[in-house]
Amino acid sequence: MLTDDQLLRYHRQILLPTWDIAAQSQIASASVLVVGLGGLGCPLAQQLTLAGIGRLLLADFDRVELSNLQRQMLHHDADIGRFKVESARDSLLALRADVVIDILPERMDEARLMQALASVDAVADCCDNFATRELINRCAWALKKPVISAAAIAWQGQLSVFDATQAESACYRCLYPESDDAALTCNDNGVMTTTVAVMGSWQAQEVLKVLTKTGESLCGQLLLWDGRVNEVRRVRTPRDPACPVCSNQGD
Ligand SMILES: [Zn+2]
Incomplete structure (x- = not known):
């Protein structure tokens, strides 16, 4: 049940015939793990908090550096040297006092x-390395928790949803086999301020849709966006029958 304050706060969203009070109530009691509080995780956590998510569990062992501040809007000048999850928590609670924020300032094994x-309903993969993405994929698939996964580099972004409960869903490993370890990174290649803001917000939108089963998610598809020339493409991502994570071989 939503309180009077919540009904007023989220009024413009509740007005949507494709959202309504039921969906708002669903996200108010939903919990999302955010892995990575960098370029994608900051706008994602900000948007989910504004939209009315109940609880965020923030995981990142990095500390804030000066070179983060060009794009990671939950961290401020005075936060340099602090754990990203701590500065992110402070910024999110300043936006909305009743959001529950739990933090994990440690490396995920x-x-x-x-x-x-x-303890969560879904996980937002906002991390910057293949090993962590692969780990998230494997664990989330085993627990049947949907993964909303985004990546951003230079002017380009990618977005997809991997959901073990959906028959048509591929997993991250189907798309990116192990040999793909030399992935591009922002450290080496740079990234536009606006690219991560767009992709993190887009990713948050998919999280909200998945939690409430609203509209059509990107499950079974990969969205590719090139902001420099305003091109958006969607490609089908079939499950790899030989995938070691999601195929039924050996079951
Ligand atoms: Zn797979």
């Missing part, structure tokens, strides 16, 4: 990740 995933 399998045991910690499984524990974190057990």
